[in-house]
Amino acid sequence: NAGVMQNPRHLVRRRGQEARLRCSPMKGHSHVYWYRQLPEEGLKFMVYLQKENIIDESGMPKERFSAEFPKEGPSILRIQQVVRGDSAAYFCASSLLVGETQYFGPGTRLLVL
Amino acid sequence: GQQVMQIPQYQHVQEGEDFTTYCNSSTTLSNIQWYKQRPGGHPVFLIQLVKSGEVKKQKRLTFQFGEAKKNSSLHITATQTTDVGTYFCAGESTGANSKLTFGKGITLSVRP
Numbered sequence: 001n002a003g004v005m006q007n008p009r010h011l012v013r014r015r016g017q018e019a020r021l022r023c024s025p026m027k028g029h030s031h032v033y034w035y036r037q038l039p040e041e042g043l044k045f046m047v048y049l050q051k052e053n054i055i056d057e058s059g060m061p062k063e064r065f066s067a068e069f070p071k072e073g074p075s076i077l078r079i080q081q082v083v084r085g086d087s088a089a090y091f092c093a094s095s096l097l098v099g100e101t102q103y104f105g106p107g108t109r110l111l112v113l
Numbered sequence: 114g115q116q117v118m119q120i121p122q123y124q125h126v127q128e129g130e131d132f133t134t135y136c137n138s139s140t141t142l143s144n145i146q147w148y149k150q151r152p153g154g155h156p157v158f159l160i161q162l163v164k165s166g167e168v169k170k171q172k173r174l175t176f177q178f179g180e181a182k183k184n185s186s187l188h189i190t191a192t193q194t195t196d197v198g199t200y201f202c203a204g205e206s207t208g209a210n211s212k213l214t215f216g217k218g219i220t221l222s223v224r225p
Binding site: 033035041042043045048056091093098099100101102103104105106107 | 143144146148154155156157158161199201203205212213214215216217218
């Protein structure tokens with residue numbers, strides 16, 4: 001049973017470009033969460049999605065960031081017009097039920113030059 | 114909103130020493146979970162505590178959920194270098210719109 005998969009594992013972008021991060025949850029999981037982790041800091045919640053629905057985006061910056069979890073395919077976290085401050089590790093997690101154990105993917109390390 | 118606090122953020126111990134860290138929530142929780150993240154890795158689920166006063170052990174790790182279900186502790190007996198990493202607690206709030214809120218974590222370093 002494959003775990004949570006994220007790709008790419010590392011992503012380098014120049015300022016102003018777009019970053020697209022993908023997350024495939026564990027098989028059977030329909031709850032997906034995105035977190036951002038800055039160097040030497042904890043996990044900051046960004047957004048919680050179920051299939052085709054954004055449930056809680058209270059941690060998502062209002063501009064340039066968007067997330068989706070389509071009926072088919074992985075969840076996508078999209079960052080438009082990246083800035084240096086977006087450099088961080090972005091983790092995706094999935095759970096079988098809301099509030100239950102979250103299984104994390106390996107993360108995407110984004111570096112903005 | 115709900116806050117989950119872990120203080121301090123860093124702790125250094127000598128190999129063989131015991132280590133205890135605490136996690137405190139601003140609200141009553143339905144359950145609390147602990148995760149470990151090794152340097153360069155991703156958070157990995159360790160354990161979930163549900164009942165008031167619950168104590169669970171995993172080898173040298175002992176987890177406890179407070180009687181009021183607002184705090185938790187992690188105790189490591191005789192630390193080893195393999196215990197190095199960041200330990201996060203995460204609390205699930207009660208109620209209809211429950212969510213899991215992570216603390217900032219405590220990063221443990223162990224001197225050999």
